[in-house]
Amino acid sequence: MASKTLTFSVRPRGKPLHKLPEELSLSSASTSSDLYTQLASSTKTSIHRLRITKGSDGSFIPNTSSRPVSDTGLRDGSSIYVKDLGPQISWRLVYVLEYLGPLLIHPLLYFLLPSSSSPTLLQTLSCTLITLHFLKRELETLFLHRFSSATMPLFNLFKNSAHYWLLAGLNIAFWTYRSSSPAAGDSNPWITWPSVALYVIGELGNLNAHLVLRSLRSSGGNERGIPHGFGFGLVTCPNYMFETLAWVGICGVTWSVASVLFATVAVGQMAIWAQKREVRYRREFGGKYQKKRSVMLPGLW
Structure with missing residues (x-):
């Protein structure tokens, strides 16, 4: 099955992150690790400081390269929340x-x-x-x-x-x-x-x-x-x-x-x-x- 582009609405949870994008697009074949990598790159923040949760139910999205982002329950148009966990x-x-x-x-x-x-x-x-x-x-x-x-x-x-x-x-x-x-x-x-x-x-x-x-x-x-x-x-x-x-x-x-x-x-x-x-x-x-x-x-x- 061919991959398609998924676009997510991005919101901060807690203290706002500098340069956090309002939207983020990924291929459905991308992994949740790719999601973390893109957000870390955009915000110039260590990937280990980020915690991403689904807007629909607040469940945690793990940072792993073995799980396609489409398997996390995220769909095109879904909202995700990004939290800065502070110094690690x-x-x-x-x-x-x-x-x-x-x-x-x-x-x-x-x-x-x-x-x-x-x-x-x-x-x-x-x-x-x-x-x-x-x-x-x-x-x-x-x-x-x-x-x-x-x-x-x-x-x-x-x-x-x-x-x-x-x-x-x-x-x-x-x-x-x-x-x-x-x-x-x-x-x-x-x-x-x-x-x-x-x-x-x-x-x-x-x-x-x-x-x-x-x-x-x-x-x-x-x-x-x-x-x-x-x-x-x-x-x-x-x-x-x-x-x-x-x-x-x-x-x-x-x-x-x-x-x-x-x-x-x-x-x-x-x-x-x-x-x-x-x-x-x-x-x-x-x-x-x-x-x-x-x-x-x-x-x-």
Whole structure:
């Protein structure tokens, strides 16, 4: 079928964009990525700052080269709204900066806080496990993860970083490495070493899940697939399940309420993400996807 020219009415949403055209014409064979490219070129704005929605129902039009613009529901004469999302920062850099906080804070306070005696076994183990956890995250961010979105609004960086720098960094470190900390006392081997074992299982399981997820997306692509493998037949997001196991192990070593607080907040947030992913899998893949009763913790959530 021969392609035809589609002309759209263009309107700003929120703050007006400089030189935003009132109309835009594209071939019906063009992709939604071409739509973003033309608007970015016209407004002299980074393509990552733009969010385009349909005027008919307000639904989001994704920036992808795999979807013809005619498949988005847009027709000749349709209206589109264009929003400037503001200054952006790459997701990869976001994660690097988030995890850098606890990665630096824990070794620093481990050496600075104890005043009357050397760090105990539990304090040394706590620093080692937490530092390795965030070092692993940094390495995965730099060399393993493939992101579906290139950037996020710069303003969100400060909110996201506070979660790690304050809750996982300063809060846990301050209450764990002080001489009056419960971790400054003697360890109970019946609790400490099973906790370390749980941590190791959690970290290795989490790494395996990330490797599976990486294999579903090509470099620079944003395609999605159905993950299979260890843990994926049990819950929607085994990466979150194993992350939880690792933090249960850390809590068993630190004996810190601060660790429990961070783990509780983190698990709650991961549970929300896991539920959304289950909904998305069911919507995108239909009968091809085996529905899960538990999205993160078997029999619990």
